Amino acid sequence: MNAQPQQSQMNQEIEHELARRLNQAQAERKPAEVVIAGNLYRLVPVDDIQTTDDPAANYDVEKMLAAIDEGAGAFEGMDVEAFNKEMLEAREQDTPTHRF
Numbered sequence: 823m824n825a826q827p828q829q830s831q832m833n834q835e836i837e838h839e840l841a842r843r844l845n846q847a848q849a850e851r852k853p854a855e856v857v858i859a860g861n862l863y864r865l866v867p868v869d870d871i872q873t874t875d876d877p878a879a880n881y882d883v884e885k886m887l888a889a890i891d892e893g894a895g896a897f898e899g900m901d902v903e904a905f906n907k908e909m910l911e912a913r914e915q916d917t918p919t920h921r922f
Contacts, residue, residue, distance in 0.1 A: 840865065 840856070844865060847854035854865040897905075 840854075843856065844854045847865075856863050856865065
């Protein structure tokens with residue numbers, strides 16, 4: 823399902839309540855969520871969602887490079903052998919007949 827922007831008129835009371843929830847969620851640094859007819863929905867700014875079938879349409883080289891730089895050193899000091907052993911054990915547990 824692709825999210826597509828839709829223009830519509832909204833009851834001002836509801837609009838104000840949604841704005842209040844969005845501001846509160848932003849202040850708490852968590853997603854804004856609402857339950858409508860028993861279904862949970864997460865409210866996100868349009869800039870945060872993909873509104874096209876082209877996966878590269880919203881690609882931002884600077885954001886990608888910043889994310890890579892931010893993760894640099896995340897595995898520093900990690901026991902690589904123990905990590906690899908754990909990954910292999912997890913794979914074998916999920917697919918015991920497959921040889922890795």
